Amino acid sequence: NRKSPFEKDKIRSQSDRRKIQQEDEDRDHAVHQLLRYDYYNETCPSAEQIIRSAVQELYDRRPEVAPALLRLVFHDCFVEGCEASVLLDPADGIESEKEALPNESLKGFDFIDIIKSKLEEACPGVVSCADILALAARESVLLAGGPFYPLYTGRKDGTDSYYEVATYELPAPQDNLSKTINSFASRGFDERETVSLLGAHSVGTIHCKFLINRLYNFSGTEPDPSIDTEFLDLLRSKCNHSHPSSSPSSSPSPSPTQNSLSNENPGMKMDYEGPQTGFGTLYYRSLLQRKGLLFVDQQLTAGEETGTWVRAYAWDVLLFERDFGLTMIKLSNLQVLTGPMGQVRLNCRKVN
Numbered sequence: 001n002r003k004s005p006f007e008k009d010k011i012r013s014q015s016d017r018r019k020i021q022q023e024d025e026d027r028d029h030a031v032h033q034l035l036r037y038d039y040y041n042e043t044c045p046s047a048e049q050i051i052r053s054a055v056q057e058l059y060d061r062r063p064e065v066a067p068a069l070l071r072l073v074f075h076d077c078f079v080e081g082c083e084a085s086v087l088l089d090p091a092d093g094i095e096s097e098k099e100a101l102p103n104e105s106l107k108g109f110d111f112i113d114i115i116k117s118k119l120e121e122a123c124p125g126v127v128s129c130a131d132i133l134a135l136a137a138r139e140s141v142l143l144a145g146g147p148f149y150p151l152y153t154g155r156k157d158g159t160d161s162y163y164e165v166a167t168y169e170l171p172a173p174q175d176n177l178s179k180t181i182n183s184f185a186s187r188g189f190d191e192r193e194t195v196s197l198l199g200a201h202s203v204g205t206i207h208c209k210f211l212i213n214r215l216y217n218f219s220g221t222e223p224d225p226s227i228d229t230e231f232l233d234l235l236r237s238k239c240n241h242s243h244p245s246s247s248p249s250s251s252p253s254p255s256p257t258q259n260s261l262s263n264e265n266p267g268m269k270m271d272y273e274g275p276q277t278g279f280g281t282l283y284y285r286s287l288l289q290r291k292g293l294l295f296v297d298q299q300l301t302a303g304e305e306t307g308t309w310v311r312a313y314a315w316d317v318l319l320f321e322r323d324f325g326l327t328m329i330k331l332s333n334l335q336v337l338t339g340p341m342g343q344v345r346l347n348c349r350k351v352n
């Protein structure tokens with residue numbers, strides 16, 4: 001019963017795959033044994049409620065809190081996992097993740113400080129900044145009209161900041177599709193999950209500097225041919241060549257925060273005419289109309305598989321909500337630190 005080299009190879013690669021799969025399952029299992037639902041049940045039973053009300057209160061006064069917190073969790077988890085390293089201030093001359101170019105326009109650090117101080121008042125030294133980030137992003141999605149998704153808790157905070165990783169590994173707005181797919185694949189996300197995650201761009205502000213090249217000098221002096229021509233005129237009227245740091249408003253927005261390529265300059269906000277429940281669908285529909293704001297967004301329609309998911313999410317709200325929720329859970333569990341592997345920072349900006 002001798003096997004040919006080809007068969008042996010096949011068997012080896014099958015067993016390798018099984019081994020990798022087993023390792024993945026073991027790791028997931030280990031993570032989930034230490035992370036669990038209602039981790040603070042005994043140590044700080046009101047933790048999740050405190051975070052929920054704090055985000056709600058902030059949102060009532062400043063709706064920009066929702067997109068800011070949602071973006072923060074992505075930038076944290078994508079870089080060496082969800083251990084709140086993005087929140088660390090520079091210390092002892094060591095550069096922090098915050099200072100890395102892709103993180104330059106992150107907002108919401110002060111919102112996290114406010115939430116943290118409420119938790120420290122109620123249960124000192126118990127709730128980690130990494131859990132605050134994950135839970136606050138979840139509440140933000142809900143407030144912005146997206147789905148609720150259940151989250152485990154028990155993440156611990158890290159002690160390192162990864163300036164280089166943040167600089168080189170966070171995806172960029174001008175990336176083409178294959179670069180984006182590879183970048184997300186390196187963190188374990190397939191194409192469907194990548195398309196669903198980018199639905200987060202349903203809300204928030206995009207500054208002109210991230211799309212100005214598409215409007216004027218995409219290839220030489222030409223604009224990006226993938227932009228709808230009327231939309232191009234509109235964007236050009238909002239994003240003046242000489243003021244690339246101003247911000248136009250993104251896709252049509254049903255609420256002050258949704259789908260807006262909104263402008264820091266008030267009065268230059270462009271809203272979608274759409275139902276209140278547009279989180280997700282309106283973003284994908286805008287892509288189908290060639291009205292994506294960032295090149296990276298519009299590129300999702302350029303691939304066969306990604307294009308299929310864009311079309312599916314544009315019309316099937318429930319499918320989008322289910323996929324987005326599941327992918328946010330996966331994002332929020334990336335390389336978490338649990339038990340003695342990390343600490344609970346007393347101040348999210350500094351290690352203890």
Ligand code: HEM
Nearest residue numbers: 067068070071074105171172173197200204205206207210
């Ligand atoms: C290919 C991947 C991605 C790229 C290149 C990218 C890039 C960007 C850029 C350039 C902005 C505009 C920032 C500004 O003008 O200040 C932005 C905003 C935003 N991004 Fe992404 N992003 C990506 C994926 C994601 C993911 C996966 C999420 C969340 C799950 C996310 C959430 C957001 C949110 C909510 C905003 C609005 C932030 C605000 O208004 O404060 N992004 N993104």
